[in-house]
Amino acid sequence: MAGLRERKKEQTRRRIAEVALRLFAERGFDAVTINEIAEAAEVAKVTLFKYFPTKESLVLQGVGEEDxxxxxxxxxxxxxxxxxxxxxxxxxxxxxxxxxxxxxxxxxxxxxxxxxxxxxxxxxxxxxxxxxxxxxxxxxxxxxxxxxxxxxxxxxxxxxxxxxxxxxxxxxxxxxxxxxxxxxxxxxxxxxxxxxxxxx
Amino acid sequence: MAGLRERKKEQTRRRIAEVALRLFAERGFDAVTINEIAEAAEVAKVTLFKYFPTKESLVLQGVGEEDxxxxxxxxxxxxxxxxxxxxxxxxxxxxxxxxxxxxxxxxxxxxxxxxxxxxxxxxxxxxxxxxxxxxxxxxxxxxxxxxxxxxxxxxxxxxxxxxxxxxxxxxxxxxxxxxxxxxxxxxxxxxxxxxxxxxx
DNA sequence: TACAAAAGCAAACCCGGTTCATATTACGTT
DNA sequence: AACGTAATATGAACCGGGTTTGCTTTTGTA
Structure with missing residues (x-):
């Protein structure tokens, strides 16, 4: 069963990734700050890092996952x-x-x-x-x-x-x-x- | 001719690299701080970074230079x-x-x-x-x-x-x-x- | 309704790396 | 030997990624 908790988590995760990708695409990876992403996604910086361990992982998740x-x-x-x-x-x-x-x-x-x-x-x-x-x-x-x-x-x-x-x-x-x-x-x-x- | 200036530079460079390698070998790369290296090598942090652009380069210089x-x-x-x-x-x-x-x-x-x-x-x-x-x-x-x-x-x-x-x-x-x-x-x-x- | 677990948060902190304005040092010239 | 200049060194403040800490809010469950 997909509880409210899990749905919300998934939702937050996607929101962060989407915001990050958009900002990166607009202004380049290096020019975008973690704080900006967190702010735009309306989460705290520390929360962002609970979903994504590094800045790179915001983009690289799902890449090269073949086994x-x-x-x-x-x-x-x-x-x-x-x-x-x-x-x-x-x-x-x-x-x-x-x-x-x-x-x-x-x-x-x-x-x-x-x-x-x-x-x-x-x-x-x-x-x-x-x-x-x-x-x-x-x-x-x-x-x-x-x-x-x-x-x-x-x-x-x-x-x-x-x-x-x-x-x-x-x-x-x-x-x-x-x-x-x-x-x-x-x-x-x-x-x-x-x-x-x-x-x- | 090898002026005093150039000799000193080379000397400083080597001292930094040696100190860094010794500290890394003793305690591991991650556990050693740039400030510690600079202090132990008796240079300012900013000087260290004039010789070596990154922490990694302290160890990787000369590696993989084949053409x-x-x-x-x-x-x-x-x-x-x-x-x-x-x-x-x-x-x-x-x-x-x-x-x-x-x-x-x-x-x-x-x-x-x-x-x-x-x-x-x-x-x-x-x-x-x-x-x-x-x-x-x-x-x-x-x-x-x-x-x-x-x-x-x-x-x-x-x-x-x-x-x-x-x-x-x-x-x-x-x-x-x-x-x-x-x-x-x-x-x-x-x-x-x-x-x-x-x-x- | 009560409560424990999960999730979120602000603020302070650490470290690698840069900027800047200031001091020191080596070198060529007179 | 004294001097001006350019190279080099420096401390201090700053930036951004990432962590730690202690606390509040939310959610599933009894």
Missing amino acids: LAGIVAARPPGQSPLEALRAHYRAFATEPVVVAAVDRDALITQMRVIFDSPALSSGANDLLYGQRQALARVLAEEHDELTAALMAAQITASVLTLQERFFRHLVDGASLEEAGRHLVEDVELAFDLLRHGINH | LAGIVAARPPGQSPLEALRAHYRAFATEPVVVAAVDRDALITQMRVIFDSPALSSGANDLLYGQRQALARVLAEEHDELTAALMAAQITASVLTLQERFFRHLVDGASLEEAGRHLVEDVELAFDLLRHGINH
């Missing part, structure tokens, strides 16, 4: 880790369910804000760091440690590159459909490169 | 980018000239401090970000943009993994020679993987 290690761990028997990941991104590219459900403008605004701020880009980068280690741990079950670490590093780096290109298309004005079509091709290229190596 | 893009751009004709980079790291691993010149204990302490602090690890990570883009730009001369970006991402991620393992060996107590021997093998494995891909 690469989980995808590999849950793959059907007989499928290689790389095939499992390729299948996952293929599916994501051709049928971006999650994306379509969210407000498109908000998503694009979010991407633009992230791209425009080095602090946020770097923060988004960090989020993949944990994924990489988790993925390396899963891959270490069937490879030696160094190979697993290298594979994980290459895979996460490639995924990050794909994300960046997808978002860049959006930021540069492409529609969600156009960006999705690009992504479909890009995924295949990326995984082919991972699979067959750099010298063809 | 991947430059190595590729300067390679002899007929050599592939990957071969050029492999040759560079092979040479570095078998004959760590730079490393041998520096105080070993200080280097190892530095690595330990970096590894023990998420903020510093993430900062070291960021330093490779610029390298990656520069490398992608160079590679884009002979590949399409996506391929160049993916190659650069995979290469820098692999290099970072190699660095991490090298440093981890040192931090775990291996001698410089032992760590170097490991590195020699690791370099070959890493570049073979890059060259031939993940599925053999």
Whole structure:
């Protein structure tokens, strides 16, 4: 049951995030102060920090939450880790369910804000760091440690590159459909490169 | 000619860095305050920040200064980018000239401090970000943009993994020679993987 | 109705980093 | 050797992100 308490909390949380995103989009991440956001969202500063641990998290929440290690761990028997990941991104590219459900403008605004701020880009980068280690741990079950670490590093780096290109298309004005079509091709290229190596 | 002015500057700079590294090693990066460092190094806070732009830079200076893009751009004709980079790291691993010149204990302490602090690890990570883009730009001369970006991402991620393992060996107590021997093998494995891909 | 838990809040505080106006120091010139 | 200038050093005040503390309000429950 969704009690009044929980509804209100969710509501407050969303209000803060929306206000923050709007202000960031208007004036840039660095030029907006936490106090301004709190004031505009009509909460105390300390309350804001109870919902969002850092200024960055106001924008980065929900970004890079994919569980690469989980995808590999849950793959059907007989499928290689790389095939499992390729299948996952293929599916994501051709049928971006999650994306379509969210407000498109908000998503694009979010991407633009992230791209425009080095602090946020770097923060988004960090989020993949944990994924990489988790993925390396899963891959270490069937490879030696160094190979697993290298594979994980290459895979996460490639995924990050794909994300960046997808978002860049959006930021540069492409529609969600156009960006999705690009992504479909890009995924295949990326995984082919991972699979067959750099010298063809 | 090295005037008194320049000598004093260099001296102050080194004193600050040494004091900072010692305090960080003793009590951890986060637990040491900029004011403490300034006080212990007998300079004003504002002076410290004239030498080092951020707290992180007190430890990260000199880390990740390799110029991947430059190595590729300067390679002899007929050599592939990957071969050029492999040759560079092979040479570095078998004959760590730079490393041998520096105080070993200080280097190892530095690595330990970096590894023990998420903020510093993430900062070291960021330093490779610029390298990656520069490398992608160079590679884009002979590949399409996506391929160049993916190659650069995979290469820098692999290099970072190699660095991490090298440093981890040192931090775990291996001698410089032992760590170097490991590195020699690791370099070959890493570049073979890059060259031939993940599925053999 | 009473009450404990959850949520919110204002104010003071800590720390990294910057600004500013003032002092000190090294260097080239006469 | 004395002097003027530019580089460097400094203390103090300030800013913004984030935390701590102690208190009030709100909400679910008995």
